[in-house]
Amino acid sequence: MKSIISFAAQLGATIILNPDFTVKKGNRYFLLNQNLRKVIRKNFYYAGTYLGKVKNGKFFPSFALLAILAEKKANKVVVDRKTAWLFICGRDIFQKGITAVHGSRRKGAHALVLNEFGECLGFGRIIRTLNVEGKGNDVVVKNISDVGDFLRREV
Amino acid sequence: MNGKEFFTNRYRQLGWEFQEATPKQAIRINTTNAKEENIIERLHANGIELEKIPFLENGYWIRNAKVSAGATAEYLLGLYSIQEAAAQIPATQFTRINGKTVLDACAAPGGKTVQLADQMNNTGAITALDVDKHRLKALANHLERCxxxxxxxxxxxxxxxxxxxxxxxxxxxxxxxxGNYAADKNWFQHRTLADVERNAKLQRDIIAQTAACLNPDGEIIYSTCSLEPEEDELNVDWAIKHLNLQTETVDCPGEKGLTNVFEKRLDASVERCRRIWPGETQGFFICKLKKRGGTT
Incomplete structure (x- = not known):
């Protein structure tokens, strides 16, 4: 659970996980609801909300965890429609595609990427400090993970 | 015993004249994640025109699409699922499902599991089983996405x-x-009556074993996308006679379940099932069962 809490902190967010409802299966973490906890058996393959996995000591968050964090106070960049689509296609984000920033603007910080509807598309790392005017043709957020991954997994 | 002529002749004996069918692509809006009217609007802006499916609450046919419905941001965010219209019916047939304990016995790739969870608003608990480990990955991805x-x-x-x-x-x-020919264009080339009989036996075993896990007032929805009565009405007739189960009325389009199959008379209550011959949807068979003596 430490890895999940540390990951949330990288995004400027705080998450409290009840250890009674958080289960580890192999290298994957799941969050159960109360009803599920009553009926769960040891040999499950998947359960409740998938939070992410640890591989080679590194935590890889699920998109469900990112969506949970997006509802909290966290570093967030909101992007326009075209940028949202390019981000889902695996591309990085240009300064001019950002319509709002919440939390840290500083180079090196991690930030959730939201579309115009406030839905979380993934997350990235700020590689140039974000300016307030929102202009510029430089890549400012490096794509780390986006929901287009659901399509790429199927290939 | 196989081939197009063999099977279409069987359908004729069951009272249905074979016709070619190309079911339209359909989606189901996941109302736990999205407001229906917003999705219609957003997909319209993406170049996807929808048409309400009259017999489904959250189902839409895709009338026109400039982009693939499986590659939009809305799809990737789990706001809707791609699910054939007839395949959306079985999960809607439970009398009450919110907060219940549910078994999805043959769950992968998970279209109906997600639909059940959506109808339950993520309340209660679903236990989803599948025998094929490779298909569990697709199921898990589906659950995560939605x-x-x-x-x-x-x-x-x-x-x-x-x-x-x-x-x-x-x-x-x-x-x-x-399966059926409307969902598989080579169906007549590779299916035999022996396949049908083997599947029917497997289905009876599944009904028998899962029925043993049913609460006294619980409900079973049994469905297949097979047109072959051995997998449909004959199995239901067997379940009535061997498992102390009774049929309940299924509320959806389609014809009454057959009660006279190749000269064999079945229990009259089998007609409460629904048989959907291919047309604007693929073929489907749906049955609702309860324990005899349970509350109706």
């Missing part, structure tokens, strides 16, 4: 469901079946 949070998945043959030592209020058996 933000399902009330489901536990097991790599388990539905015939071994009693091993879980759980009782369920609702059991969905969307049984592995022979």
């Amino acid at each position: 933000r399902v949070s009330n489901t536990a998945v097991y790599n388990l043959d539905a015939r071994k469901a009693p091993q879980l030592n759980l009782k369920f209020d609702c059991i969905l058996i969307d049984a592995p079946c022979s």
Whole structure:
């Protein structure tokens, strides 16, 4: 659970996980609801909300965890429609595609990427400090993970 | 015993004249994650025109699409699922499902599991089984994409469901079946009556074992996308006679279940099932079962 809490902190967010409802299966973490906890058996393959996995000591968050964090106070960049689509296609984000920033603007910080509807598309790392005017043709957020991954997994 | 002529002749004996069918692509809006009217508007802006499916609450046919419905941001965010219209019917047939304990006995790739979770608003608990480990990955991806949070998945043959030592209020058996020609253009070339009989036996075993996990007032929805009565009405007739189960009326389009199959008279209550011959949807068969003596 430490890895999940540390990951949330990288995004400027705080998450409290009840250890009674958080289960580890192999290298994957799941969050159960109360009803599920009553009926769960040891040999499950998947359960409740998938939070992410640890591989080679590194935590890889699920998109469900990112969506949970997006509802909290966290570093967030909101992007326009075209940028949202390019981000889902695996591309990085240009300064001019950002319509709002919440939390840290500083180079090196991690930030959730939201579309115009406030839905979380993934997350990235700020590689140039974000300016307030929102202009510029430089890549400012490096794509780390986006929901287009659901399509790429199927290939 | 195989081939187009063999099977279409059987359909004729059952009172239906074969016709070519190309079911339209359909989607189902996940109302737990999205407001229906917003999705219609957003997909319209993406170049996807929808048409309401009259017999489904959250189902739409895709009338026109400039982009693939499986590659939009809305799809990737789990706001809707791609699910054939007839395949959306079985999960809607439970009388009450919110907050219930549900078994999805043959769950992968998870279209109906996600639909059940959506109808339950992620309340209660779903236990989803599938015997094929490779298909569990697709099921898990589907659950993650659609933000399902009330489901536990097991790599388990539905015939071994009693091993879980759980009782369920609702059991969905969307049984592995022979399929039908509307969903598989080479169906007549590779299906034989022996396949149908083998599948029918497997389905009976699944019904028997999962029925043992049903709460006294619980409901089973049994469905297949097979047109072959051995996998449909004959199995239901068998379940009535051997498992102390009774049929309940299924509320959806389609014809009454057959009660006279190749000169064999079945229990009259089999007509409460629904048989959907291919047309604007693929073929489907749906049945609702309860324990005899349970509350109706």
